[in-house]
Amino acid sequence: MSKTIIISNRLPVKISKNKGKYVLTKSEGGLATGLGDVYKNGSMLWVGWPGIEIPEKDQPQIAKQLASLNLIPVFLTQEEINLFYEGFSNEVLWPVFHYLVTYARFEQTYWDSYVAVNEKFAAATQNAFNEGDKIWIQDYQLLCLPSLLRERLTDTTIGFFQHIPFPSFEIFRLIPWRDKLIEGMLGADLIGFHTYDDVRHFLSAASRLTPVTFSSNIISKNNRQIIVEPFPMGIDYDKFEKLPLQRQVLAEIDNFNNEKSGRIALSIDRLDYSKGILERIRAFELLLQLHPKFIGEISLFMIVVPSRDTVPQYKELKEKIDQLVGNINAKYRTLDWVPINYFYRSFSIETLSAMYSVADICLVTPMRDGMNLVSKEYVASRRDDTGVLILSEMAGASKELNDAIIVNPNNIGDIMNAIVEALTMPVEEQKRRMQLMRALVSKFNVKRWVSNFLSRMDDTKLLQHSLKTK
Numbered sequence: 001m002s003k004t005i006i007i008s009n010r011l012p013v014k015i016s017k018n019k020g021k022y023v024l025t026k027s028e029g030g031l032a033t034g035l036g037d038v039y040k041n042g043s044m045l046w047v048g049w050p051g052i053e054i055p056e057k058d059q060p061q062i063a064k065q066l067a068s069l070n071l072i073p074v075f076l077t078q079e080e081i082n083l084f085y086e087g088f089s090n091e092v093l094w095p096v097f098h099y100l101v102t103y104a105r106f107e108q109t110y111w112d113s114y115v116a117v118n119e120k121f122a123a124a125t126q127n128a129f130n131e132g133d134k135i136w137i138q139d140y141q142l143l144c145l146p147s148l149l150r151e152r153l154t155d156t157t158i159g160f161f162q163h164i165p166f167p168s169f170e171i172f173r174l175i176p177w178r179d180k181l182i183e184g185m186l187g188a189d190l191i192g193f194h195t196y197d198d199v200r201h202f203l204s205a206a207s208r209l210t211p212v213t214f215s216s217n218i219i220s221k222n223n224r225q226i227i228v229e230p231f232p233m234g235i236d237y238d239k240f241e242k243l244p245l246q247r248q249v250l251a252e253i254d255n256f257n258n259e260k261s262g263r264i265a266l267s268i269d270r271l272d273y274s275k276g277i278l279e280r281i282r283a284f285e286l287l288l289q290l291h292p293k294f295i296g297e298i299s300l301f302m303i304v305v306p307s308r309d310t311v312p313q314y315k316e317l318k319e320k321i322d323q324l325v326g327n328i329n330a331k332y333r334t335l336d337w338v339p340i341n342y343f344y345r346s347f348s349i350e351t352l353s354a355m356y357s358v359a360d361i362c363l364v365t366p367m368r369d370g371m372n373l374v375s376k377e378y379v380a381s382r383r384d385d386t387g388v389l390i391l392s393e394m395a396g397a398s399k400e401l402n403d404a405i406i407v408n409p410n411n412i413g414d415i416m417n418a419i420v421e422a423l424t425m426p427v428e429e430q431k432r433r434m435q436l437m438r439a440l441v442s443k444f445n446v447k448r449w450v451s452n453f454l455s456r457m458d459d460t461k462l463l464q465h466s467l468k469t470k
């Protein structure tokens, strides 16, 4: 039976070492959370890196364990982790694609390793491939992979989806290897992004950097048609909707409600400078400064999930957050109230669900974000239709969730005003907005996203055949 092979840098599970033993846990991040459950339902195989360097002698044992979960590991050496993952992926592509170009370090060794590791992924995929299989590549760590696989598996259906923004051409052109990146992506038959703006930016970059012809969103390259389209990713709505009914979650909700003093604004992010964490904290401080009546009335529950903490800018950010939160808490706390409840760790999905359920406000204010699934998880969790979502206009989700309070994340006063508006919003208005957003998140869920993308991959092949036989 033919299957779909999903390929991403990280597998949906990661391996860590505890007391000399290997342990499997769920990976963090939008991609793993969004697709991690879906792949189990279909006839799918997932190729990716298990998250740490594993000595060669242990690799066969790990590969066997993962194979039972339909997962195929690509093992990376520590040097590859440094140069390909931390280097090119997270010190070049990540900052540039999030418009933070001053954070980028354009090192030739990073690029060389990026190409070499993409080739490693190509070899692993080719090994797992059987005639008739479809290939679906995920995200910015693997931009060269579509072409590398096209060279090896000429007629195969290859899709590529990018989970982070694609920047405007004037930003993208700063990357020394820009044309090779576009060439790499054009090996796919279908190229997807979260938003129409990302599509526009990609088409603009492709038209300026490669000799291709265009008709609307269809690119022709060497007589092969490539469709470029937006596919806004959804979440598993039913799962988040039902979680608050589970006994463990109900107990945690009760606990929170008994312990909390005042109302709660919640934020959940991976540690990342693109997430606007410092600006959000400053906006909260401004609220306490300019509207002291809210002191003791609202606290910020801020969950920061550890991530990429070996990359220098992430370390610095962590220190700044620690310092800022410490200062604000020291200045404003009272004997029975803390302004910012800050957690630097990850939580179980049950605890997150309980937090979504008790949070009067959810603050999602990234400086730039491909989609942001936390905003959708909050909406899906609000079973009684109350609660207010404050959402950055720079997150892909803002194109869909128009009934959130939309803010510019660079404008701290704007975020503060949004918090005041949320705190004073009548329940009827909260419900009106939340119902509209819940209907949308429920309809455009992750299952629909996967099936749309996969069936569009088939359409692309049909288009190519029909044009060939004309």
Ligand code: F6P
Residues within 6 Å of the ligand: 010, 028, 029, 030, 031, 032, 139, 140, 163, 164, 307, 308
């Ligand atoms: O959703 C974007 C993304 O970069 C994914 O590609 C990635 O798996 C996730 O965030 C978490 O990042 P990392 O794998 O670097 O921890």
